[in-house]
Amino acid sequence: MQAASSIGTSLDFFLFVSFALFTIGAIGAMTRKNMIVLLMCIELMLNAVNLMLVTFSTYYGNGDAQIFVFFTMVVAAAEATVGLSIIIMAYRNLKSIDIDMYNKLKN
């Protein structure tokens, strides 16, 4: 068992990947203008956080964080459903899903 535990991948690698995924999602949310791609970047950031929670849960040997990841996935499913229906409604009104067309609150 000891020999088996020494060949495992180090956990900071997963943390590095999760940080990089979060950064990529944030950059995408700042640069893109398509509303669906924005929603996908948000999903990417949510998955980065999920990966980090699972990494810490594995490190501390505690299952509570994995339950939390499960609830995050549930909320993400609900959020994607409502967000996509909002996008459909917005497309019916203005025939565009460009985020710059929806700046009416600005004035």
Added chain:
Amino acid sequence: MSLQIISIILGSLTLASALMVVLSKHPIRSVIYLVVTFFFITSMYIMMNAQFLAIVNMIVYAGAIMVLFLFVLMLLNLNKEMEPMNAKGAQIAAFIAGGSLFLVLITALKDTLILGQTYRQQDNSIGLVKELGNLLFTKYVVAFELTSILFIAAMVGAILLAKREKQIIE
């Protein structure tokens, strides 16, 4: 040692496909690359022996949510490349902001205890369905039941939002 090589390959493929989500022009390609990214994240869950979350991630994310995205893209009929990119200055500012965020996160990682640790072999069974099911139906049962209310609210909201107006039918 071979596990480390596999994990490095998987991590770089994950980051490459995540970059392609952001960089590809067409939204459908973004959705496909996002599915690929979710598959790689699922493989990382399997490497950390979080089997339940791996299965749920594959079914719920790569299966259900991404098919929903594809259906909406198909309904919207975006046949032309209608997306203008942001101004160059805003893009450069976004990349600088994201890069500094990444630097801060990596610097925070530098002095932590987790550095160089492998996962503990003795409590390796926390990610299995049995352990998580025990936890979910005893300690977190109230939250689990409240989830159903959230789903009903989301379902009703989605139907109400996406419904056509009445005068079109008349």
